[in-house]
Amino acid sequence: MQNTRRNALKFIGGAAAGAVLTPVPWRLITDTALWSENWPGIPRPLQGEVSTRYTNCSVCPAGCAVRARCVGGQPVSLAGVAGHPLSRGGLCAFGVAGHHLPYCPGRLTAGPVEAAAGVIARAAANCNAAAAGTPGAVCNPGETIGVLDLRPGRTASWTYRRAMGTVKGGLYLTAGEPFSGAAVDLSKARTVLSLGAPVLDGWGTPGNVLAARANFRLIQAEAIESRTASLADLWLRIRPGSASTLALGIAKALKKGSVAGAAEATGLAEAQITDLAAELTQHGPALVLPGYDCPEAWALNGLVGEFGVTVVARPEAPVPEHWNKNCAPVTPLASIADGSIRTLIIDESAPGDHIPWGAIRRKLVADNPVVIAFASSPAGYARHSLFTLPTAVYPETLEDIPAAIDSPRAAFRLAVPLVAAPAGVVNPPEFVAKAAGIDATNALRERADAICKTGRGVLITYTDGRAKPVAQVAPDDFWRALNAGACWLDTESRRAAPPHADWTAPDARPAENARLPLVAVLAETAPAAPASPLMTKLDRESNLRLGPSRAALHPETARSCGAADGGRAVLETALGKCPITVVVDASVPPGVVQVAASPEVIDICGAGARCRVASL
Amino acid sequence: MTSEKKPGKIRRYGMAVDIDKCTGCGACMIACAVENNVPPGNRGATDLTGITWLRVFKVDNGEEYPRKESVYFPMMCQQCGVETPCYLVCPQQAVDVDPATGIVGQMPERCLGCRYCMAACPYHARYFNWWDPQWPAGMEKTLNPNVAPRMRGVVEKCNYCHGRWHAAIERAAQAGLEDIDASDYVPACVEACPAGAIRFGDLNDPSSAPAQAARDPQSFRLLVSLGTEPKVYYHSKREWARRIGDPSQAPAPKETSRG
Numbered sequence: 109m110q111n112t113r114r115n116a117l118k119f120i121g122g123a124a125a126g127a128v129l130t131p132v133p134w135r136l137i138t139d140t141a142l143w144s145e146n147w148p149g150i151p152r153p154l155q156g157e158v159s160t161r162y163t164n165c166s167v168c169p170a171g172c173a174v175r176a177r178c179v180g181g182q183p184v185s186l187a188g189v190a191g192h193p194l195s196r197g198g199l200c201a202f203g204v205a206g207h208h209l210p211y212c213p214g215r216l217t218a219g220p221v222e223a224a225a226g227v228i229a230r231a232a233a234n235c236n237a238a239a240a241g242t243p244g245a246v247c248n249p250g251e252t253i254g255v256l257d258l259r260p261g262r263t264a265s266w267t268y269r270r271a272m273g274t275v276k277g278g279l280y281l282t283a284g285e286p287f288s289g290a291a292v293d294l295s296k297a298r299t300v301l302s303l304g305a306p307v308l309d310g311w312g313t314p315g316n317v318l319a320a321r322a323n324f325r326l327i328q329a330e331a332i333e334s335r336t337a338s339l340a341d342l343w344l345r346i347r348p349g350s351a352s353t354l355a356l357g358i359a360k361a362l363k364k365g366s367v368a369g370a371a372e373a374t375g376l377a378e379a380q381i382t383d384l385a386a387e388l389t390q391h392g393p394a395l396v397l398p399g400y401d402c403p404e405a406w407a408l409n410g411l412v413g414e415f416g417v418t419v420v421a422r423p424e425a426p427v428p429e430h431w432n433k434n435c436a437p438v439t440p441l442a443s444i445a446d447g448s449i450r451t452l453i454i455d456e457s458a459p460g461d462h463i464p465w466g467a468i469r470r471k472l473v474a475d476n477p478v479v480i481a482f483a484s485s486p487a488g489y490a491r492h493s494l495f496t497l498p499t500a501v502y503p504e505t506l507e508d509i510p511a512a513i514d515s516p517r518a519a520f521r522l523a524v525p526l527v528a529a530p531a532g533v534v535n536p537p538e539f540v541a542k543a544a545g546i547d548a549t550n551a552l553r554e555r556a557d558a559i560c561k562t563g564r565g566v567l568i569t570y571t572d573g574r575a576k577p578v579a580q581v582a583p584d585d586f587w588r589a590l591n592a593g594a595c596w597l598d599t600e601s602r603r604a605a606p607p608h609a610d611w612t613a614p615d616a617r618p619a620e621n622a623r624l625p626l627v628a629v630l631a632e633t634a635p636a637a638p639a640s641p642l643m644t645k646l647d648r649e650s651n652l653r654l655g656p657s658r659a660a661l662h663p664e665t666a667r668s669c670g671a672a673d674g675g676r677a678v679l680e681t682a683l684g685k686c687p688i689t690v691v692v693d694a695s696v697p698p699g700v701v702q703v704a705a706s707p708e709v710i711d712i713c714g715a716g717a718r719c720r721v722a723s724l
Numbered sequence: 725m726t727s728e729k730k731p732g733k734i735r736r737y738g739m740a741v742d743i744d745k746c747t748g749c750g751a752c753m754i755a756c757a758v759e760n761n762v763p764p765g766n767r768g769a770t771d772l773t774g775i776t777w778l779r780v781f782k783v784d785n786g787e788e789y790p791r792k793e794s795v796y797f798p799m800m801c802q803q804c805g806v807e808t809p810c811y812l813v814c815p816q817q818a819v820d821v822d823p824a825t826g827i828v829g830q831m832p833e834r835c836l837g838c839r840y841c842m843a844a845c846p847y848h849a850r851y852f853n854w855w856d857p858q859w860p861a862g863m864e865k866t867l868n869p870n871v872a873p874r875m876r877g878v879v880e881k882c883n884y885c886h887g888r889w890h891a892a893i894e895r896a897a898q899a900g901l902e903d904i905d906a907s908d909y910v911p912a913c914v915e916a917c918p919a920g921a922i923r924f925g926d927l928n929d930p931s932s933a934p935a936q937a938a939r940d941p942q943s944f945r946l947l948v949s950l951g952t953e954p955k956v957y958y959h960s961k962r963e964w965a966r967r968i969g970d971p972s973q974a975p976a977p978k979e980t981s982r983g
Binding site for chain 2: 134137149150151153154155156179182183184185186187188196197198199200201203204205207208210211212213308309310314315318321333335338339343345640641642643644645646648649650651652653695
């Protein structure tokens with residue numbers, strides 16, 4: 109072969125064509141792809157010493173025990189504590205991502221702290237002056253100041269009671285559930301009738317409920333196929349808003365009365381109601397759990413005769429004796445006169461059940477009431493308050509968590525800070541105590557000492573899972589253990605007295621309303637506080653749950669409303685409107701709107717609220 | 725490409741999922757996302773474009789109330805043991821089957837984003853990064869240092885929390901042990917499940933939960949007729965739910981629109 113220009117070009121061209129058929133270019137592409145690993149937009153996880161810390165979750169009132177894996181002191185993952193007597197190693201989806209809460213977009217970190225402090229101090233002084241008949245008092249007679257506590261039983265709750273005790277007529281207010289003093293013992297129940305309670309969807313302490321689940325038959329009476337309804341041993345599909353009528357019907361069946369009215373109102377057969385009543389008495393111990401719209405169900409437990417067995421008094425950890433002196437009594441919000449509160453402080457930093465704003469607004473004076481909300485998010489009562497003071501969130505703050513509803517024994521555990529709170533946030537109880545002129549900076553330690561002093565109960569430490577009688581623990585060691593991850597558990601439970609209920613009321617059928625033809629049913633319970641941004645995995649990215657501001661409609665209902673799947677619409681009730689995104693779901697009964705519970709939705713939807721959906 | 729053989733015991737990791745116990749709470753999905761640095765859904769993310777290495781589906785028996793029954797199905801990569809479809813089709817050798825563990829892994833830094841593997845996967849267990857991973861300001865501090873975040877344009881999937889496997893090996897090595905303690909390596913979803921519905925173990929160990937599930941007549945595997953030998957065993961007392969395992973055997977129950 110001659111060395112010609114043509115041959116050289118042929119060689120180069122042939123080599124290039126042949127190279128394509130070898131792995132070389134593909135290997136180069138692979139190596140090129142490797143560079144993309146270090147794009148500047150990709151965050152690099154922090155490195156550091158790996159450690160394990162223990163705390164208790166305060167995202168909801170369950171207070172599950174938490175084991176946190178920390179890297180360089182920063183929690184990077186949370187898990188339950190295996191073998192814990194209350195949470196049984198379980199942690200719900202919200203708790204698993206609890207360490208993301210400090211970084212939620214839209215979190216409040218600044219507010220008019222100084223101004224609010226002055227307002228509280230002046231309001232307290234005015235109330236005292238008005239009560240004493242001092243001329244020139246701004247507060248009218250009968251008007252007062254109150255603190256609304258969404259999670260009673262905490263040490264902070266006692267601080268509020270003590271603070272309000274310094275004010276003449278000062279009120280310490282709670283949600284005002286008719287029988288909030290009850291706790292249940294699921295381990296003793298063999299039959300559980302839930303009138304809409306989300307038993308298998310975050311109710312009580314999830315780990316404890318699931319641990320007891322194998323031992324009881326679950327009957328769910330609910331209008332929609334909720335998660336609990338779909339997993340119950342028996343689902344009774346009742347008409348929306350008729351749970352109270354069903355409770356009444358069961359009571360009448362137990363008293364050998366007629367259940368015809370209840371059957372018509374609930375949509376069940378008479379035999380189903382009488383069989384249900386018989387099952388509660390014959391396959392006991394039984395437990396009747398109220399749902400969102402049926403608080404009178406507690407009283408059914410009295411008729412079934414299980415008070416003291418499956419239902420006990422809601423236990424509370426001991427407090428120092430001097431706290432009981434001069435503290436405001438616990439007052440349900442519903443029991444006070446309308447238009448009587450001039451200044452209301454709402455502690456939303458430890459969320460419990462969200463009370464519809466309308467129920468609160470009624471209790472405020474008509475002219476210029478002052479509402480001060482302690483909140484970490486603008487989505488709750490901050491929408492209605494004059495002053496919103498930012499608070500720390502879990503796991504930034506040291507606070508205690510009272511026993512959950514499914515704990516028959518008193519408990520005391522601390523949510524220990526795992527990260528530092530940002531500057532600018534306030535500690536609600538200390539803030540109120542300071543404004544009222546009392547010292548509460550050491551309240552948690554005082555209460556721990558008071559518990560230790562009783563010598564009652566056991567201390568369960570999370571590092572080794574051991575239970576030690578408190579009588580053998582020194583107060584300093586008790587406090588240290590609580591801060592390192594531990595739980596005090598009482599050894600006693602108290603018998604509860606059944607609440608009174610009127611079983612002679614007529615069977616009410618939900619009212620029809622031509623303008624509002626649909627019925628709204630709240631579903632998909634979620635903490636009122638903001639959740640981790642990762643919750644998109646459960647709603648938008650998988651449709652496992654109804655996401656915020658989403659409402660599910662039967663295809664026929666959606667068609668009649670002119671709404672399409674994924675379309676924007678407005679949910680309207682007698683109390684107001686809110687924007688929603690429509691989800692078309694054949695499992696929702698026609699005529700029903702299954703709407704994700706959020707403060708905005710709860711504010712306009714009561715129990716079985718009539719509503720309409722207007723497509724945008 | 726197959727990894728070099730590692731010294732030590734040869735395992736075949738698998739899972740046993742009791743769908744009668746699953747309540748569809750989603751704790752496993754969140755724990756998985758936390759552990760593996762899966763970012764929150766982009767504003768435009770939907771159930772088709774979001775990333776959930778583990779996804780819980782709601783499935784019913786197709787009947788109407790009161791005969792209607794539902795179960796929740798946690799679906800993750802089924803870790804096919806034979807003829808692994810994604811491994812076979814990947815032109816980039818970005819899928820790896822570890823002979824020491826049987827775990828089908830994904831190497832996103834090799835992935836070109838062609839998505840052949842997604843098309844090949846019969847379980848729809850692979851997810852594509854349509855957007856750059858983004859966390860709210862400050863939240864990147866909570867990322868797991870054992871798992872590298874993935875970039876836009878690559879595919880990712882469940883790898884039985886391989887970061888935990890490596891961490892367990894490191895701990896064993898530091899302790900001077902030749903092998904890991906079985907309890908030291910548990911994927912995040914297994915650890916998080918409050919119902920104890922997901923269990924994990926070595927299928928080569930007859931006493932492990934998956935090995936026991938493999939022998940249980942009420943256990944089944946998904947699409948087993950494809951011959952890919954998935955290593956996730958589901959268990960249910962409901963016959964209709966078991967039939968879901970292989971639709972060729974019977975008409976498949978319908979999936980609800982929210983599943």
